[in-house]
Amino acid sequence: MPRALTMIDLFAGCGGMSLGFEGEGYRSIMAVEFDAHAAATYVANRPHMEGKVFCQDIADVPTAEIPKADLVIGGPPCQGFSNLGSKDVNDPRNKLWKEYLRFVNEADPKVFVLENVDRFRRSSEFDLLLREADGGLLKNYVLEHALLVASDYGVAQRRPRTIVIGTRRDIVDEHPKMGPITPPKPTHARVPDLLGLKEWETVRSRIYDLPWDVQVTDLPTKEVKTIFDKPIPGPFTGLEIHVGRNPVPMSLQRYAHIHPGGGRHHLPDELLSPCWRNKPKGTTDVMGRMRWDAPSPTIRTEFFKPEKGRYLHPQWNPALHPRWNPDEPSNSVNRPITHLEAALLQDFPREYKWYGTKVSIARQIGNAVPVGLARAIAFHVKSELESRGH
Ligand SMILES: C[S@@+](CC[C@H](N)C(=O)[O-])C[C@H]1O[C@@H](n2cnc3c(N)ncnc32)[C@H](O)[C@@H]1O
Structure with a gap:
């Protein structure tokens, strides 16, 4: 050897x-x-x-x-x-x-x-x-x-x-x-x-089989250990980091309008924020939705905020889409990707153990090679x- x-x-x-x-x-x-x-x-x-x-x-x-x-x-x-x-x-x-x-x-x-x-x-x-x-x-x-x-x-x-x-x-x-x-x-x-x-490789190959409906918004409660002299919660692993957010109704309405590959430019006027209305060009990834059959965009440290990039889950009501494939289920997933989905798109194994808070784990995932x-x-x-x- x-x-x-x-x-x-x-x-x-x-x-x-x-x-x-x-x-x-x-x-x-x-x-x-x-x-x-x-x-x-x-x-x-x-x-x-x-x-x-x-x-x-x-x-x-x-x-x-x-x-x-x-x-x-x-x-x-x-x-x-x-x-x-x-x-x-x-x-x-x-x-x-x-x-x-x-x-x-x-x-x-x-x-x-x-x-x-x-x-x-x-x-x-x-x-x-x-x-x-x-x-x-x-x-x-x-x-x-x-x-x-x-x-x-x-x-x-x-x-x-x-x-x-x-x-x-x-x-x-x-x-x-x-x-x-x-x-x-x-x-x-x-x-x-x-x-x-x-x-x-595609987003589908990494996250399709995870539960789409995510109600949990917080990491589970775990013992806080002293590691490197700091109190740090963990470890969290697998579905424990499959956690979502609590979007306000306005955000949900926006997400519902955005098809895979689309972004804030596809929102009707009444759902635009004043700053988007004043800046109609540029930043095409903002509020973007991923596509199932393409690679994802760069997963950054704030992938849980759709206003920061193309981070909406790729599943969207295909009946509304011009290229609808009737074999696809017709439900939409109106949320950004979870920590687990981001980690899998970064090619971490499901069983990787994570320490920290929800925000610091997102930073670790987004910072990684x-x-x-x-x-x-x-x-x-x-x-x-x-x-x-x-
Ligand atoms: C881009 S991330 C590295 C990601 C890592 N290569 C991976 O694949 O997971 C850069 C790291 O450098 C650390 N860092 C920045 N300044 C440092 C310093 N002065 N001493 C030690 N670590 C530092 C940050 O905390 C951050 O985690």
């Missing part, structure tokens, strides 16, 4: 990225996450990580605690996108990047994999990173980057993400013809093809390392 590749997960959140890598046989040996609720979720699903999750600001983790590892995964949240952004490493916004570089230098991984929002590639932090690889603190690494969309890797969600892969220079130099590891090529597409691309995307990257990096004899 080959030894499992070890990894350190920085800014680990609830562990979406780690879970994808673990699915390909990697073993987490250290994680850093300063939000106690997310860190509690991370450990609850990995009992072997007890004592190895540093629930503190990354800047406060002593260098002596950083082990050697095969991989470093995760990346600092991107803070600024202004064109005025400073490229100065001493700019306070770049503090987290300095920390990231400190970890990479100390752990000396073969590869690091950094995930960030799509706009990261236009940020000053990204410039800083490229500059460090060009003779600076990352001079031992060769960087490759690309914009990956999760649905192109078998996730039922169109979530664009910047992925940067750094390969240690000695590994690149051993096999100059192979070059550095580049981000993986898509495995899925809207239209499958003869070359082996499979068809995109879709497990399937992480797994596709993990698979690719592992096979690329193997083909280079590592």
